[in-house]
Amino acid sequence: MSFEVSERTVGIQMSDEDAEKLSALAANHGKTVSELLSGFVGDLICGSQTNGSDEREFAELWLNRCYGYWDDDSLLAHLADSDPDVNAAIDEFLTQYDDWKLSLEHPEEFADEIADCPGEKLYCQMVVEDYLRGWSHADDIPEEEIKRCRQWLTEANQLNGTLPPTTDVEPYKQYFPQTYSVSRMRATIIHLLEQWQRKQQHKQQRGPEK
Numbered sequence: 001m002s003f004e005v006s007e008r009t010v011g012i013q014m015s016d017e018d019a020e021k022l023s024a025l026a027a028n029h030g031k032t033v034s035e036l037l038s039g040f041v042g043d044l045i046c047g048s049q050t051n052g053s054d055e056r057e058f059a060e061l062w063l064n065r066c067y068g069y070w071d072d073d074s075l076l077a078h079l080a081d082s083d084p085d086v087n088a089a090i091d092e093f094l095t096q097y098d099d100w101k102l103s104l105e106h107p108e109e110f111a112d113e114i115a116d117c118p119g120e121k122l123y124c125q126m127v128v129e130d131y132l133r134g135w136s137h138a139d140d141i142p143e144e145e146i147k148r149c150r151q152w153l154t155e156a157n158q159l160n161g162t163l164p165p166t167t168d169v170e171p172y173k174q175y176f177p178q179t180y181s182v183s184r185m186r187a188t189i190i191h192l193l194e195q196w197q198r199k200q201q202h203k204q205q206r207g208p209e210k
Helices: 016-028 033-044 053-068 075-080 086-105 107-116 123-132 143-160 170-175 182-206
Strands: none
Touching (some): 016 033, 033 053, 075 143, 086 123, 086 143, 170 182
16 A cells, blocks of 8 residues: 555535635635645544644544444444455445346346356345344345445545546446446446556556567
């Protein structure tokens, strides 16, 4: 993992009035908005740009007062606790969840796997059930919980530089089967982008062709 500082992009929901107040607050302290937020985030996560131990303590107090003094029973929080690699866990869960839902709506797409394991659960279903084990709403997953996980993954990929912020699956829908979910299309696009990035890096390492 690199500790090199680079520009990250994520959307923030706020009113025009609040946006003006934030800009003015940053200016009053001689900072840009990005510098102000980067400084707070550095203290909040004890990151490479932290301002000190006292600042980290107050940032943690803010977090706990706002969000941390009660158990979060959301699917997102449950999945985050299931694996140290939160991004990979949520990505895998959504991929397998989409396959499982697809298998219920279009079992013909999974005919080979069903034939190989007659009477047994599909792999995607077993993975989903494993992730949901111990969660209070596992028997009836609210769609809002799935949507929130998808939103988190999109933002996380944008922050990590895996998914450019302008990427939208809508222009690419024509190239996918109609049975593909948005999450599955996005995962495929991300995979292709990563392949392209690796090829570009390989070309740069090789240098110009003679």
